[in-house]
Amino acid sequence: MKAKKRAALWLTVCAAALSGLLFLLAREPDTKAAVTAETTVYPIVDLSVADIAAVKVENGSASFAVLQGPDGVEMVSRSANAYDATQMRAFLYAAAHITGSRRVTDASAFANYGADAPRATVTLYLADNAQRVLEVLADHPLGEGTYLYDKEGNSIYLVAREVAALFLRTEQDFIAHTLFPLSTREDYAQIERIVLQYGGTGRDYTVEQTDQGYSLTAPVRLRLSQDRVYANLLDPVLQLYADTILATDADPAAYGLDQPELTLTLTIAGETRRAVLRRTDGNRCLMADPDGHTVYQLDDAPLLSLLQDYTTLVGGSIVTYAAGDLQDVTLTRDGASLFLTFSGSGDSLSVRVGAAELDRAERTALLQALNGLTPTGELSASATGTPVFQWTATLRTGAVETVALLPLGQELYAVSINGEAAFVTDAQALSSLQTQFDVLNDLEKKE
Numbered sequence: 001m002k003a004k005k006r007a008a009l010w011l012t013v014c015a016a017a018l019s020g021l022l023f024l025l026a027r028e029p030d031t032k033a034a035v036t037a038e039t040t041v042y043p044i045v046d047l048s049v050a051d052i053a054a055v056k057v058e059n060g061s062a063s064f065a066v067l068q069g070p071d072g073v074e075m076v077s078r079s080a081n082a083y084d085a086t087q088m089r090a091f092l093y094a095a096a097h098i099t100g101s102r103r104v105t106d107a108s109a110f111a112n113y114g115a116d117a118p119r120a121t122v123t124l125y126l127a128d129n130a131q132r133v134l135e136v137l138a139d140h141p142l143g144e145g146t147y148l149y150d151k152e153g154n155s156i157y158l159v160a161r162e163v164a165a166l167f168l169r170t171e172q173d174f175i176a177h178t179l180f181p182l183s184t185r186e187d188y189a190q191i192e193r194i195v196l197q198y199g200g201t202g203r204d205y206t207v208e209q210t211d212q213g214y215s216l217t218a219p220v221r222l223r224l225s226q227d228r229v230y231a232n233l234l235d236p237v238l239q240l241y242a243d244t245i246l247a248t249d250a251d252p253a254a255y256g257l258d259q260p261e262l263t264l265t266l267t268i269a270g271e272t273r274r275a276v277l278r279r280t281d282g283n284r285c286l287m288a289d290p291d292g293h294t295v296y297q298l299d300d301a302p303l304l305s306l307l308q309d310y311t312t313l314v315g316g317s318i319v320t321y322a323a324g325d326l327q328d329v330t331l332t333r334d335g336a337s338l339f340l341t342f343s344g345s346g347d348s349l350s351v352r353v354g355a356a357e358l359d360r361a362e363r364t365a366l367l368q369a370l371n372g373l374t375p376t377g378e379l380s381a382s383a384t385g386t387p388v389f390q391w392t393a394t395l396r397t398g399a400v401e402t403v404a405l406l407p408l409g410q411e412l413y414a415v416s417i418n419g420e421a422a423f424v425t426d427a428q429a430l431s432s433l434q435t436q437f438d439v440l441n442d443l444e445k446k447e
Contacts, residue, residue, distance in 0.1 A: 044150050044157050045098040045124065045132060053127050055095045059120035059136070062170035066091055077171035081248055081294055084176035086183070091174070094166055095124060098134075100148065100157025113147040113156050114138030120167045136164045177242040177296065179275045179289055180266055188234050193267040196306065199260060205310040207233060212397040216310060220422035223401065224313050225320045232312045236305035237264065240275065240287060242296030250295050252276065252288040257295070262306055277303050311375070318373040318415045318423045319403055323349050323363060325395050329370075332390045333437045338444065340366075354444040362439070369432040373403075373415055377424040383414035389433050405430055 049068070056065040064077035066088045073092065075083040104113065114137035124132040137147035139161065146164035148157050181187065197204045206218040207229065214229045216222040252258065260276035279285045285300040326342040340353045351358040351366070358366065370391070387404035394400050405413040411427035 040101075040103075042100045042103050042157055043098075044100050044148065044153075044159070045096060045134070047096040047124075047126070049089075049093050049096050051127050052092055052096055052124060054125040055092060056123040056125070057120060057167050057169075059168055059170075061168075062172075064171040066174075068092060075171060075174060079171060079248060081172070082176045082179065082289070082292065083171070083174045087174050087176075091166060094163065095122070098148070098159060098163060100159045101145070102158040104147075104156040105154070107154065110149070110156060113149075115149055115156065118149065120164075122167045134167075136167050139164075172245070172248055175245055175248065175294060177245070178240055179287065179296075180237060180240065180273055181268060182238050185230065185234075185238070187238075187268075188230070190269045191234070191266060192270070193265075194233065194237070195263075195265040196310075197263040197265075198307070199263070201261065202307065203309060207313070212395070212399045216313060219310075221420055222314065222417065222422065223319065223399075225315060228313050228315045228320075232305065232308065236302040237266070239302040240264075240277075240298065242287060242298045244297040246286070246295045246297050248294050250288075250293055252290055252292070252295060255286050255288070255295050257286060257288050257290070260290075262303060263290070264306065277306075279303060311378075314375055314423070316374060317371045318375050318425060319401070319417065320371055321367060321393065323351070323367060325397075327394045327396050329394075330392045331433075331437055331440070332387075332392075333434065336441070338437065338440050340440070353440045356443045356446065358440075358443070362443070366436055366440070369436040372432050373423075373425045373429050375415075375423045376412065376426050379414055379421055379424060383408065383416065383421040385414075387416075388413065389430055389437075405433075 052068060054065050054067045057063070062077070064075060067074045067076060073085050073088040075081075075088060104110070110116075115135070118135035118137055120136040122134040122136070124134070126132070133151040135149040135151070137149055137156065139146050140158060143161075145158045146161045148159045148164060149155075150157065191209055193209075194207045195204070196206075203219060205216060207224065208215055208217050214224040214226060216224055246255070256278055257276045259278070261278045262276070264275045264277065266273050274290055275287055276290045277285055277287045279300050280297075283300050284297055285303045287296040287298060288294060323342060324345045328342060329340045331338045331340070338353055340351060343350045349363070351363050370393075383406045385406045388407055390402065390404040392400065392402045402416075402418055404416040405425065406416055406421065408414055408424065412424050413426070413430055414421040415423050415425050
């Protein structure tokens with residue numbers, strides 16, 4: 001008897017559930033007469049982005065417009081923020097290319113699709129002064145997309161939900177997640193100057209880029225390897241991309257950013273931009289433009305890299321040359337000199353001392369000696385004296401660099417570059433240079 005009661009109860013529950021499903025299905029708009037039977041893809045908007053002057057969006061959360069002009073794209077909204085030009089261009093492209101998988105033309109059925117309560121109105125202002133008006137309506141009840149009304153064609157279409165979501169966003173969704181206009185390493189070519197300031201907790205320094213490459217210009221002057229600058233400076237700057245925007249109308253000082261661990265200033269294509277950063281708990285850090293009102297949160301790994309001393313840019317040698325960098329080198333020791341010329345590159349590289357040409361092993365040994373000035377310390381005062389070894393290198397960029405080793409005692413030598421000494425090297429570096437001088441001197445005499 002109990003089993004029969006349980007069975008009867010189960011049937012009652014199933015019947016109720018079935019009735020509910022039938023009720024939901026009954027609410028699905030009857031579009032058999034209005035929706036075309038074929039699975040045609042309808043081009044709702046099919047324009048060139050150049051044909052669009054602006055796109056205005058009005059929804060329950062925001063009212064904003066993205067304008068396009070000869071100087072690029074611009075956000076017009078109630079709040080002033082740094083907006084991402086890439087996102088705005090992508091938005092304009094999406095607005096210019098909208099397709100639908102179904103089409104409803106029976107105006108008497110429009111209310112079934114949410115036409116009485118549009119969730120967003122989208123106005124496309126065209127370059128020829130015409131306008132296109134679209135409205136985002138209800139979502140499909142089975143999650144297949146979202147209905148979109150096209151005023152010009154007086155039709156409703158089913159579009160991808162992701163497309164409709166573009167017009168349900170707010171202007172804050174377009175805020176840039178970085179303070180510097182760097183997307184890839186290709187953008188590094190536009191950087192003219194980088195200044196890092198540590199607020200008294202580290203040694204501030206400046207790196208500049210010219211057509212001759214990168215140089216440390218403060219607190220000392222030193223030509224830098226591009227690879228070292230990329231790995232230890234520019235790549236971490238590129239990675240300063242926030243995963244969270246904490247506030248868009250804030251005072252950075254309220255987040256402790258008036259006392260940053262790092263103030264980073266970049267001059268890019270003639271424009272100067274700044275960021276202040278400080279670490280927080282959980283391997284995170286905060287970032288802001290000190291003159292702005294947006295506070296970003298991101299991983300602290302790039303900041304940790306940038307907090308390293310400028311000596312990380314020097315690497316394992318105080319000077320660095322590739323064979324293809326050099327045009328000629330004059331080596332001087334004890335009043336005697338050797339003149340070497342460099343030509344070609346790669347497999348066709350040729351290095352000569354007098355009439356003698358160096359073989360591959362001899363070229364490698366020479367470059368290892370020139371690049372063997374290991375920094376064993378830094379000078380706290382200027383160094384003077386007679387060089388125990390010196391060379392003058394003319395680079396193919398046209399730059400001329402004179403490097404001299406000045407004795408300090410205790411088998412240590414100040415390395416003077418164009419008359420300015422900041423680093424110290426050891427006796428092993430001098431010994432390698434002297435050995436190469438003897439080898440090249442003998443080679444020249446044999447010829």
